[in-house]
Amino acid sequence: MTIHNLYIFDRGGSCLFYSEWHRRRPPGIPQEEEFKLMFGMLFSLRSFVAKMSPTDMRDGFVSFHTSRYRLHYLETPTGLRLVLNTDLGVANAREALQHIYSNLFVELVVKNPQCPPRAPVQSLLFRQRLDAFVRSLPYFGPRNP
Amino acid sequence: MADEALFLLLHSEMVAGLYRAAEQGEGENGRCTTKLESMGFRVGQGLIERFTKDTARFKDELDIMKFICKDFWTTVFKKQIDNLRTNHQGIYVLQDNKFRLLTQMSAGKQYLEHAPKYLAFTCGLIRGGLSNLGIKSIVTAEVSSMPACKYLKYSIISPL
Numbered sequence: 001m002t003i004h005n006l007y008i009f010d011r012g013g014s015c016l017f018y019s020e021w022h023r024r025r026p027p028g029i030p031q032e033e034e035f036k037l038m039f040g041m042l043f044s045l046r047s048f049v050a051k052m053s054p055t056d057m058r059d060g061f062v063s064f065h066t067s068r069y070r071l072h073y074l075e076t077p078t079g080l081r082l083v084l085n086t087d088l089g090v091a092n093a094r095e096a097l098q099h100i101y102s103n104l105f106v107e108l109v110v111k112n113p114q115c116p117p118r119a120p121v122q123s124l125l126f127r128q129r130l131d132a133f134v135r136s137l138p139y140f141g142p143r144n145p
Numbered sequence: 146m147a148d149e150a151l152f153l154l155l156h157s158e159m160v161a162g163l164y165r166a167a168e169q170g171e172g173e174n175g176r177c178t179t180k181l182e183s184m185g186f187r188v189g190q191g192l193i194e195r196f197t198k199d200t201a202r203f204k205d206e207l208d209i210m211k212f213i214c215k216d217f218w219t220t221v222f223k224k225q226i227d228n229l230r231t232n233h234q235g236i237y238v239l240q241d242n243k244f245r246l247l248t249q250m251s252a253g254k255q256y257l258e259h260a261p262k263y264l265a266f267t268c269g270l271i272r273g274g275l276s277n278l279g280i281k282s283i284v285t286a287e288v289s290s291m292p293a294c295k296y297l298k299y300s301i302i303s304p305l
Contacts, residue, residue: 111249113157124255
C-alpha cells in the first residue's frame with residue numbers, strides 16, 4: 001500500500017504543485033509535457049463521464065485504476081484539481097484529498113499573502129506539511145518489492 | 146474579531162494593494178510602511194476605546210502593557226503575548242511566538258524579507274492603543290524566525 005505522487009492543477013490547466021514519493025518508472029517525457037498530458041486526459045475524462053453517464057451524476061469522475069495503480073481525483077468548486085496516484089490497495093482517497101485541500105492548501109497557500117493566486121506554489125511550509133500529512137496516512141507504506 | 150479569515154485576507158490585500166500602488170505611482174518602500182502604520186494607529190485608537198469601556202482605570206504603565214498583552218491581544222488575535230520583558234524605564238519587549246498573521250506564510254526562513262510589511266499595521270495598532278490610553282510611544286517590530294516576532298515599545302519621555 002503506497003502513495004506514488006500528487007498533482008495540483010488550477011482551472012486553466014497549469015500545474016501549481018507536484019510532489020512524488022514512490023515513483024518506480026521515470027516518465028520518459030519532460031515534466032511540462034507530462035503535466036499537459038495529465039490535464040488533458042482529466043479534462044476529456046470529465047466531460048466524457050458527464051455526457052455518457054447512464055444515471056444521474058453525483059460526483060462525476062472520481063477515480064480510475066489500471067492493474068498496477070489507481071488515480072484519485074478531486075475537483076473543488078473553484079476549479080482546482082487534485083490528483084493522487086496510489087497503488088491498488090487504496091480504495092478511496094477522497095477524504096485525504098479533501099483534507100489536503102481544506103486544511104493544507106487553503107490554510108497555507110490561499111491565505112498566504114506571498115502566494116499569488118493561480119501561480120505555482122513556492123511555499124516551503126506547504127510542502128513540509130503536505131509531506132508530513134501524506135507520510136502519516138495509514139496506507140503510506142514502504143515500497144512493495 | 147468577527148472572523149479571523151476575514152481580517153487575515155483583508156490585511157494581506159491591504160499590504161499588497163499599497164505596495165502595488167507604490168510601484169505604479171510615486172513613493173518608495175518606506176512610505177508604504179508608514180501608511181500601514183498610520184492606518185493601524187487610527188484603528189488602534191478606536192479599538193482600545195471600545196475594549197476598555199468597561200474596565201477600571203489602569204494603575205500604571207506596566208498595568209497597561211499587561212492589558213495589551215493579555216486582553217487586547219486575545220481579542221484581536223485570539224491568543225496572548227507569550228513573553229513580556231521590561232527594563233522598568235519605559236522600554237518593553239513583547240514577544241509572540243506564533244504571530245497569527247505570519248503562521249500561514251512560513252515556519253523558518255522563507256519569505257523572511259517580506260515579513261516586516263505584515264507587522265507594520267500591528268505596530269500602529271499598539272501605538273494607537275497606547276496613545277489613547279495616554280502613553281506616547283514608538284513601536285517597532287522585528288522577526289528573526291517566522292512565525293515568532295518581537296515588538297519593541299519605547300516611551301517618549303515628556304517633561305511632566
